[in-house]
Amino acid sequence: MKRLKKKKQNAALGECRNESVTKEQDCGRKQKLAEIHRALISDPVDVEALRRAAAGKGGLLTDEVRRKVWPKLLNINVYKLPRKPGRDVRKNHKDYNQVVLDVRRSMRRFPQGMPATERGVLQEQLIDIILEVLQRNPRLYYYQGYHDVAVSLLLVVGERMAIAVLDTLSRFHLRDFMDPTMDSTKHILNYLMPILEQVDPELHDFMIRAEVGTIFALSWLITWFGHVLSEFKHTLRLYDFFLASHPLMPIYLAATIVLRRETEVKQTECDMAMVHHLLSRIPQDLPYELLIGHAQDLFEQYPPSLLARRAALQSHKSLSISTFPAFQLSTLHQRPDSVLQRLTRSHGAAASRHGLEAALSRGQLWGKGNRLVKMAVWGLSATLGAAVFTVAQTAMDWGPEVLLQLF
Template sequence: MKGKKHQRQSTTQGHNGNGNSQRHGEYESRKKQKLVQIHQALNSDPVEIDILRSAAVSEGGLLTDEIRRKVWPKLLSVNVYNLPAKPTKDVRENHRDLNQVLLDVRRSMKRFPKGMRSDERQVLQEQLVDIILVVLQKNPALHYYQGYHDIVVTFLLVAGERLAIAMVETLSNHHLRDFMDPTMDSTKHILNYLMPILEEVDPELHTFMLRSEVGTIFALSWLITWYGHVLSEFRHVLRLYDFFLASHPLMPIYFAAVIVLHREKEVKRTECDMAMVHHLLSQIPQDLPYEDLIIRAQDLFSRYPPSLLAKRAALQSRKSVTINCFKDFQVKTRLQRPDSVLRRQLHRGRDTGGPGSQLSRGTAPNQATNQLVKMAVWGISATLGAAALAVAQTAMDWAPEFLMQLF
C-alpha cells in the first residue's frame, strides 16, 4: 500500500511538473513572438507605434532594459541620434531649485541597487541632479516638485544620462505637465478623477470612503512618482512605466482606482475613520497582481473615459494641459523614422558632409565620439536592473513639506 501511495504521489508531481513546463514553454513562445513583433515595428518606416504600445501594455511589458532603451524613445518621439549634450557645471549656477533637488536626491539612496559602491552611486546621484536641472533650465515654465526625482532616476538607471535628459524633457512637457505647474491646483484636479471612477464601479465602497472623509491624498505619491517611490521591486516599477508610457496620461489614476478596488474588502472591514482608512490605503501592498490590475485599468478606462468623468472630477472649471495636448502628441509619435534609417543618414552625412547630415528631427551630433560615449553609458546602466526602491510608509511620512501645499 505504501508503495502504491508513493507511486500516486510521484505521478501527481510529474503531472504538475509537466504543467509548469508547458506554461513556461508557452510563455517563452509568446516572449519570442513579442520580440519579433517589436523588432519589425521598430524597423518599419514609419515606425509602427501602435504595435510598440501594444507590446508595452501586454503581459510582461517590454521584457528587458535593452528593449526599453529602444522602445521608450519611440513612445516619446525622441530621436536617439540627436541627443542633448552632456550637462556642464554651469547648469547648477544660480538655479532656483538647486538646494531642493540636492536635498531630495541625497534622500534617494534606496532607489539605487543594493550593494552598489558608494562612489558609483554618488556619480549617478550627481547625474540625477544634472538631468533635473537641465530639463528645468531649458523649460522655465516647468516647476520642480518633490517626487519628480523618483521618476527621473528610473530613466537614468535604464537609459543613461543623455537619453534620460531627452526622454524626461518630453515626458515633463506632456504626461507630467500638470504636476509641474507653479501651484498644486492641476495635481488636485487629476486626483479628483479617482472618486468618480470608484463611484461608477463600486458605489458602496465610494460611499464608505466619502463617510470616512479620507479624500485622495493617500494616492498623491503614487500619482506624481508613477509609483516609483512606493514600490520596493524595481521590476514592478519598470512594468508600470512600460504601461504608462504607452497609455493616456490619466492612466496612473485609473491604476490607483484598481488598487483601491482590489483592496475593497480590506477597506470595508476598516473602521470608517479618516486616519484609519488613510493609514490602510497608504500602505501599498508589494505583492499586487500587476498584470491583472493593468488589464482592469485598461477596461475601466474604456468603460469610463476621462470625458465621461470630467465634470465630476472638476471642483472648479479648469483645462488640463496634459490631457489637451495628448492627441497632438500621439500624432507626432506616428511620424517617426526607424533608427536604421536615421543611422544611415547619420553615416552618410559624416561621409559626404552634405544634406544627409540633417536627420529627420534635427542635426546629427558633431563628434563621432558622442555615439561611443552613449553606448558606454548604456552598457553601464544595463547592469542596474535589480535596484530596490524605497517603500513609503505613509504619504505624510514621505514628503510633509510638499503635502502642506495642498492645504
C-alpha cells in the same frame, strides 16, 4: 510501495506541467520580441504595435528593449540626444539645493549592493539630468517626487537619453504636476472618486463619509508609483504601461488598487485617519498584470471626457490632457533607427564637406584652385562621413601629400 509509486507519478506529472508552462511562456516571450522588432524596423515605425506591446502582458520584457522602444513611444531621435550638461552652471539654479537634498535621500532607489562610489556617480548624474531639464524649460517647476521618475529613467537608459525622455515627459505626461501651484495636481487627483463612484457606489460613499479625500494617492500619481514600490521590476512594468498610455492612466490604476482593497476599506472604521493610513500603505504583492488590464477596461468604459462631465471637472484646463492628442499623433511618423542613423551620418558628412569647401573657397587650404585637394576632400567626406573631418583637419596641418596618402 503503491503510495510511493503514485507520489512519483504525481511529481512527474507536476514537472511536465511546469515544463509545459515554461515552454509556453518562453514561446510567448519570443513571439512578443519578434513583434516588437518588426514594429521597430517598419517604416514608418509601427508605434501602435509598440504601445500594445508596452501595455500588454509582461510589458517590454527587458531593459535592452526599453532602450529601443521608450524613445519611439515619446518621438525621440536617439541620434540627436542632448549633450551631457555642464556642471559649472547648475549651482545657480533656484532648485539646486532642494534637488541635491532629494537625490541624497534617494539611496533606496538604487540596486541593493551597488558600491557607494558607483551610486555616488549616478546620483551626480541624476542631479545633472534634473537641473538640465529644468533649465531647458524655465516655465516648469520642480516638485518633490520628480527625482523618483528621473532615477527610474537613468537606471534604464543612461544619462543622455534620460535627459531627452524626462524632458518630453515633463512637457506632456507630467506637465500638470509642474505648475507653480498644486491646483493642476489636485485636479488630476479629483478624477479618482468619480471612477470609484461609477464602479462601486457603496465604496465611494464610504470614503466620502470618512472624508479621506485623495491625498493618499498623491505620491502614486506624481512618481508613477516609483516612490512606493519596493521592487524595481514592478516600477518598470508600470512605466512601460504609462509611457504607452494616456496621461491620466496612473489615476485609473490607482482606482483599481483602491477597488481591489474594497473589503479591507469597508471593514475599517469610517474615520479619515484610519482609512487614510490603510490606503496610503500600498501592498507590495499586487497582481500588476490583472490591475493593468482592469485599468485599461475602466479607461474604455469611463473615459476622462465622461468623468469630467459627470463630476464637473471641465472648469480646470489640464495641459497634460489637452496636449496629448497632438503629441500622440506626432509619434506616428517616425523613421526606424537604421534610417535615422543613415540620415544622421549623411547630414554629418554634408556638414563636414561644406565646412571644408568654405575653407577651400577662402583660400585657406594650401592655395586657391587646388582641384585635386578639393576632390580628395569631397571623396573622403562622402565616403567616411563626419568622422573624417577630424582626420582631414590633422592632415591639412601637414600638407596635401599626407591627405593624398589616405586613399
